[in-house]
Structure formats: C-alpha cells, structure tokens
Amino acid sequence: MIQRPLSLYALCGSLRQASTSRRLLEALRAASPDGVSIEICDLIGDLPIFNPDSEGEKTPAIVTAFAAKIRDADGLIVSCPEYAHGIPGGFKNALDWLVSRDEVPFKPLMVAHASHRGDLVLEQLDEVLRTMSLRIVQEAFLRVPIAGKSEETQAAILMEARENGALRASLSRFVQAIAADR
Numbered sequence: 375m376i377q378r379p380l381s382l383y384a385l386c387g388s389l390r391q392a393s394t395s396r397r398l399l400e401a402l403r404a405a406s407p408d409g410v411s412i413e414i415c416d417l418i419g420d421l422p423i424f425n426p427d428s429e430g431e432k433t434p435a436i437v438t439a440f441a442a443k444i445r446d447a448d449g450l451i452v453s454c455p456e457y458a459h460g461i462p463g464g465f466k467n468a469l470d471w472l473v474s475r476d477e478v479p480f481k482p483l484m485v486a487h488a489s490h491r492g493d494l495v496l497e498q499l500d501e502v503l504r505t506m507s508l509r510i511v512q513e514a515f516l517r518v519p520i521a522g523k524s525e526e527t528q529a530a531i532l533m534e535a536r537e538n539g540a541l542r543a544s545l546s547r548f549v550q551a552i553a554a555d556r
C-alpha cells in the first residue's frame with residue numbers, strides 16, 4: 375500500500391529569537407526522513423489573549439488559521455521551555471484557544487525538550503495535553519540538552535544528535551505510532 379507523505383506541525387513554547395526549543399525543532403525538521411515534512415508554527419506570538427466570548431462566530435481569523443494548521447497535520451511536535459516552574463503564558467494561551475474546538479482530540483503528539491532541566495513543565499504539559507485529549511506518543515519523547523549552552527556547543531550537540539541517529543529515531547517512533555493508527 376502506498377502511504378501519502380506525513381505532515382507534522384511543530385509548536386514552540388518560546389518566542390525568543392534565539393530560542394533553543396525552536397532550534398531543536400529546526401534540527402528535527404532538518405533530520406526528517408523522506409515522506410515526512412515538518413512545518414514550524416509562527417502564529418503563536420500573534421494570537422490574541424484567549425477569551426471564551428471570542429469563540430464560535432467571533433473566532434479571530436488568526437485562531438481559525440492556527441486551528442486549520444492543526445487539523446491538517448498528521449501529528450504535532452511540542453517543544454516548550456519551563457518558565458517559573460510552569461508553561462509559558464503565551465504557549466498556554468495558544469493551547470487554551472484549542473481546548474473547546476474539535477481539531478486536537480486524539481491528534482498524535484510528540485514532545486521534544488531542549489533542556490536538562492524543566493521537568494516540571496514536562497509534567498504540566500503532560501497533564502494539560504492529556505486533558506485536551508491529545509494522544510502523547512511517550513516512546514517518541516526526545517531530550518537534547520542545549521538550553522543555556524553557547525551557540526557553538528548547541529550546534530555541536532545537535533550535530534551529534536543528528537549523527538548518532540537520536541533525532542531520526544524519535545521521529546521514526548512518532549511516525550510509526552501515527553502510521554499504526556491510519
């Protein structure tokens with residue numbers, strides 16, 4: 375059976391220009407195997423603050439566009455730093471817009487973590503994303519500790535993760551979990 379290409383949509387919890395979370399997503403994109411594409415979301419920083427009064431017919435166009443990207447994706451990748459032992463407000467805001475909608479339930483999701491710390495945000499993401507009925511593929515979890523490192527060290531660690539197959543291995547486990555459900 376010929377499978378169509380898989381498209382993954384990557385959500386970064388940091389808006390920082392030099393974000394290590396984003397850098398990890400970019401490395402995953404560069405390591406993605408044939409037939410798998412990864413688009414990194416650039417909408418999160420422009421979403422208005424969530425207000426349930428603005429749902430339904432009043433949903434802002436950018437939220438509709440964001441939700442359409444989620445709907446069209448075969449799976450999501452989340453990379454999110456820890457802020458004050460929790461989920462950064464901007465990222466939680468993006469998730470809140472999706473809570474009452476029908477795009478996310480049962481959507482496969484993989485977490486990629488760019489820090490040797492931040493286990494509390496991992497716990498919170500797990501709780502929040504499960505509550506939203508996303509299907510977290512635990513075996514695809516990836517940790518590449520580049521946060522707090524110099525540019526050169528980050529590049530070296532990411533190169534190592536690419537060359538030793540760690541990036542590809544996580545993506546493969548994620549893709550297999552998605553394919554098994556098709």
Ligand SMILES: Cc1cc2nc3c(=O)[nH]c(=O)nc-3n(C[C@H](O)[C@H](O)[C@H](O)COP(=O)(O)O)c2cc1C
Nearest residue numbers: 388390393394395455456457458459491492521522
């Ligand atoms: C406001 C703020 C709060 C932070 N709080 C924590 C924290 O509670 N625990 C932690 O491990 N790191 C914390 N950090 C460090 C970030 O997780 C770290 O800088 C990370 O690299 C940020 O992700 P980014 O590189 O993708 O922007 C905090 C950083 C900021 C800016």
